[in-house]
Amino acid sequence: MKRTGLLAFAFAIALWSCSGDSTDVTTTPIDSTGTGDDTSGMMDEQSYLLPSPLQIAYIFKKSGLKYVSGTTHDPKNETAYSTSFTQSLNLGVYSSDLAYCVLNKQNNEARNYMNSVKSLSDKLGMSTVFDSESLLKRFDANLNNEDSIMFILSELQSKSDEFFADNNRQMTAAIVFSGAWIESMFIASKVSGKGKESKLANQLADQMSILENLMKELKRHEANDSNISGLLTQLTSVHEIISAIPGVKEMMESDTPSEVKIEPSAEQLTSLTSKLDEIRQSVVKG
Amino acid sequence: MKKHILFLSVLVLAIGFTAFKVAQKAKDICNPVEMKKKTKSSMDPFKYDSAKLTRLNWTKKPMKVSTEIPLSLFGKYKLIFNTEGMPKKIGINVYSKDRDAKKRDLLFSNKDSLESNTTLIYNPTKHTRKVFVDYDVPPDTLGLKIKGCVYMVLGYD
Numbered sequence: 049m050k051r052t053g054l055l056a057f058a059f060a061i062a063l064w065s066c067s068g069d070s071t072d073v074t075t076t077p078i079d080s081t082g083t084g085d086d087t088s089g090m091m092d093e094q095s096y097l098l099p100s101p102l103q104i105a106y107i108f109k110k111s112g113l114k115y116v117s118g119t120t121h122d123p124k125n126e127t128a129y130s131t132s133f134t135q136s137l138n139l140g141v142y143s144s145d146l147a148y149c150v151l152n153k154q155n156n157e158a159r160n161y162m163n164s165v166k167s168l169s170d171k172l173g174m175s176t177v178f179d180s181e182s183l184l185k186r187f188d189a190n191l192n193n194e195d196s197i198m199f200i201l202s203e204l205q206s207k208s209d210e211f212f213a214d215n216n217r218q219m220t221a222a223i224v225f226s227g228a229w230i231e232s233m234f235i236a237s238k239v240s241g242k243g244k245e246s247k248l249a250n251q252l253a254d255q256m257s258i259l260e261n262l263m264k265e266l267k268r269h270e271a272n273d274s275n276i277s278g279l280l281t282q283l284t285s286v287h288e289i290i291s292a293i294p295g296v297k298e299m300m301e302s303d304t305p306s307e308v309k310i311e312p313s314a315e316q317l318t319s320l321t322s323k324l325d326e327i328r329q330s331v332v333k334g
Numbered sequence: 335m336k337k338h339i340l341f342l343s344v345l346v347l348a349i350g351f352t353a354f355k356v357a358q359k360a361k362d363i364c365n366p367v368e369m370k371k372k373t374k375s376s377m378d379p380f381k382y383d384s385a386k387l388t389r390l391n392w393t394k395k396p397m398k399v400s401t402e403i404p405l406s407l408f409g410k411y412k413l414i415f416n417t418e419g420m421p422k423k424i425g426i427n428v429y430s431k432d433r434d435a436k437k438r439d440l441l442f443s444n445k446d447s448l449e450s451n452t453t454l455i456y457n458p459t460k461h462t463r464k465v466f467v468d469y470d471v472p473p474d475t476l477g478l479k480i481k482g483c484v485y486m487v488l489g490y491d
Contacts, residue, residue, distance in 0.1 A: 095386070097403045103383045103490050111408045202382040206370075209385055257404035257464045264402075304461055306407050 096261040098221070100205040101140065101228035102198070104258075105147035108236055108251065115152035119238040120145035121231065121332050123160040126167050133275045134334045136220050139168040140227025141332060148235055150201060155191045162187055169208075172220065177207045219269040219276075222262070226279055227331055229255075229262060233286070234328040237321045248320065249312040252286075253296045259287055282327045289320050364389065364419035364483040373416045373487050376453055380412045380489030390424070391481045392474035399469040400433065403488060411458045412489040413465070415444075418452040419483035425470030426484070428456055432466050441465060 121141050129135045146161035166184065169177055178184060183204060190196035212221040233252060240248035263283055270276045290296055293316050299308040312320070366387050374382070388399055405411055415426055425445065431438035442456040458465055467486065474480055 092397070093399045095399075095401050097384050097386060097401055097488065099404065099488075099490075100383050102381075103406075103409070106381075106490065107406045107408045198381060206382050206385065210370075213387060254407050258406075261402055261404045300463070305463055306461055 096265045098225045098261060098265060099258060100202075101144040101225075101232060102147040102201050102205060104229070104232045104255075105144065105151050107254075108232065109151045111251065111254075112247065113236060113239050113251070115148070115154065116239045119235050120148060120157070120161070123157075123164040125332065125334075126164040128334045129168065129171075130334070132172060132220070133223060133273060135168050135171050136223040137227035137230075137279075137331050138334070139165060139172065140224040140229070141231040142168065143224070144228040144231035144235070147201065148232075150194070150197050153194065158197075159188070159191065165204075174208065174211050177204065177211050179207070183207075218265075219272055222265045222269060223273075223276070223279070226262060226266065226283070229258065230324070230327055230331055234324050237324045246312075246317055248317060249290075249293050249296075249310045252290050252320065253293065253299055253310045256287070256290060256296065256300060259283065259290075263287065282330070286320070286323055286327065289316065289323055292316065363421050364481070366419070366483065366485065369416045369418050369483075369485040370487075372418070372453065373414050373485055376414050376455060377412065377487065377489045380410075380491050383411075383488045383490045385485065385487040387483055387485050388469060389481070389483045390420070390469065390471055392471060392479065394473055394475070394477075396473045397469075397471040398433075399471070401467045401486070402432065403465050403467065405458060405462050405464060407461065407463065410460075410491045411462075412491075413442075413456045413458065413467075414487050414489070415454040415456075416452060416485040416487075417444075417454065419485065421480055421482050422472075423449040424472070424484070425468070426454060427468045427470065429466045429468065430462075430464075433468070438466070 121138075123142065123145070126138065126142065129138050142161050142164040146158055146165055149155075149158040149161055162184065166178055169175065183200065187197065187200050190200060208224075209221070212218060233255065236251050237248055240246045240251060263280060266276050266280050266283070270280065293310060293312045295308050295310040299305045299310065302308050369387075370385070373385075386401060388401075390397070390399065403413070413428070417424070417426070423444075426443070427440060427445075428442040429438045430441055441458070441462075444451075444454050447454060469484060
């Protein structure tokens with residue numbers, strides 16, 4: 049009798065202990081192969097993660113793109129945007145310019161872009177992201193310290209992501225990122241060099257998976273804002289030009305993509321550059 | 335006979351208590367602020383890039399929640415999952431291709447990790463251009479209405 053009770057008690061304890069405390073553990077990648085899963089009778093949800101403008105600027109800098117004065121958008125122009133669509137797009141443009149200036153130690157310009165970012169964020173109802181001016185004060189105090197500034201900008205990105213998620217504003221997030229991506233590619237087209245020396249095609253080929261995710265994310269919101277269709281058409285035309293460059297499709301499929309040579313013709317580079325000019329112009333004009 | 339009745343009573347109590355515990359945890363276990371704080375400390379020396387908090391409600395059917403993440407060939411990345419907000423273990427699998435692909439490689443899985451390990455880290459290798467994260471949520475066969483959340487953050491360098 050006692051033994052049965054003890055057994056049952058032990059069983060109860062074992063069941064209880066299934067919900068244990070948490071500890072940190074690092075797991076290592078495993079090397080096995082799976083096939084497409086059977087999802088019949090299963091509920092599915094699909095979403096796309098978009099990177100930060102700061103990461104794009106960081107990657108460009110790491111891959112050798114230099115600072116060229118005068119390529120970024122006029123920070124004073126932030127007052128020209130009156131609709132939430134143009135404000136969102138240009139918040140992305142200025143975020144990209146801010147990242148580009150910070151990473152290239154252009155402190156005065158960076159300060160101006162931070163003001164434009166704050167002003168457009170306020171107009172879009174995102175003032176909580178700046179945490180009652182304290183983030184701006186820290187930004188000013190650390191302008192000469194690249195590591196601290198990077199940390200502050202990462203924090204700004206994290207807070208913006210939280211804001212978009214908490215307020216169910218994923219569509220705004222996608223439009224902001226569109227502006228940031230277009231501005232980053234525009235800057236790359238201006239500073240990548242010309243002719244055979246140009247790194248633009250390689251840079252943009254590397255960006256293809258980001259562009260594809262951005263287009264998929266925008267498509268999810270297409271029905272909610274009539275401006276998104278036009279934006280999608282513009283991004284699709286950039287996608288088509290890049291896809292036609294010899295090597296790009298192979299790179300997309302390859303298991304060793306960095307070994308694939310991207311070989312654009314002079315015409316393709318010109319067409320890509322003028323398409324980016326055209327799209328960037330339409331974004332910043334408001 | 336008495337022995338059996340006692341055993342069954344304790345067993346029913348134990349199962350009931352465990353189910354109650356799971357249901358209780360489901361109510362208040364998702365604490366995004368705390369989860370984000372803890373995940374940030376695992377990020378160093380990588381910088382924050384983007385994040386996603388996925389709230390999950392168990393249903394009678396199994397559920398798959400997928401997220402596609404683009405990466406650059408010029409970057410190094412770290413993907414961190416915090417599952418502290420889940421009252422029960424779910425499958426977290428990272429693949430090289432999406433689920434419609436004929437063949438895809440499993441790059442990372444939490445299959446063999448303990449349920450108590452709530453911080454999981456995956457470092458994509460060089461040459462990875464895109465990863466596909468699947469959360470595999472088992473069916474709620476007992477109707478416990480379990481809910482929770484997973485916080486995923488991407489760091490770069």
